[in-house]
Amino acid sequence: MTSFTNRIKPDSTELERYFLSVYTGNLWDALEKIKDWHSPEHIEKEIKRLRKINHLYKKAKGNAERLAVDRGERLNQAQDELAFLESQLQQQALPVVPKLTQKQADILNDYKNGSGSLAKYLSVEIKKRDYDYFARAWLDGYTVEKPKLFYLKAKELLVVGDYDHVEDLWLDWNKNLTPKKQDAHQFTQKELDSFYSKKYEQVEVTE
Numbered sequence: 001m002t003s004f005t006n007r008i009k010p011d012s013t014e015l016e017r018y019f020l021s022v023y024t025g026n027l028w029d030a031l032e033k034i035k036d037w038h039s040p041e042h043i044e045k046e047i048k049r050l051r052k053i054n055h056l057y058k059k060a061k062g063n064a065e066r067l068a069v070d071r072g073e074r075l076n077q078a079q080d081e082l083a084f085l086e087s088q089l090q091q092q093a094l095p096v097v098p099k100l101t102q103k104q105a106d107i108l109n110d111y112k113n114g115s116g117s118l119a120k121y122l123s124v125e126i127k128k129r130d131y132d133y134f135a136r137a138w139l140d141g142y143t144v145e146k147p148k149l150f151y152l153k154a155k156e157l158l159v160v161g162d163y164d165h166v167e168d169l170w171l172d173w174n175k176n177l178t179p180k181k182q183d184a185h186q187f188t189q190k191e192l193d194s195f196y197s198k199k200y201e202q203v204e205v206t207e
Helices: 014-022 027-034 040-091 104-113 117-128 131-140 189-195
Strands: 149-154 200-204
Touching: 149 189
Parallel strands: none
Antiparallel strands: 149 200
8 A cells, every 4th residue: 555644744734744644546535534624723723612612501501590590489489478468368357347238248239229228228338438348348258247235234233022032133125124134135335325324234245
């Protein structure tokens, strides 16, 4: 096999040197071998280019990962805040509506039509309060107002018939005294304001 390396000169280029090192007399065979040849300078330049691309890729990947973590943390924070607000809404006391309006959410149509005494009462109550208050009651539910009730007990015991052993005397619906507490009337504060006397002791109804 003929070698042509002896033709390599000090001033030969890198391509010439490589060509002569693979050339054996068959030009096409030599050309096939050197078709993918690159000079060391070109290879070094390509290495630098690839290193730069690799650096940019790692940087972009790191940024993407940090962004994903940040988004995840913000998402978790938003979910925590949402859960907290939902719990606050669940714990928030429902609107308290007057006892006469306990069916107000079911009879809004009557109120809109302006018919019925309850609807008229609702109209007054809504004007006294606000529309949002009753809208919440309609949408979220409500609790019925439970006004405080009182028994009236006589401060001075009287001998009534055979009840000389009576410990307490209570005022009934007709404002008569009775020794039986179960017969005593439960008065509202408004009723007490209209006739209350210091002769009686107010006892709040607790049962």
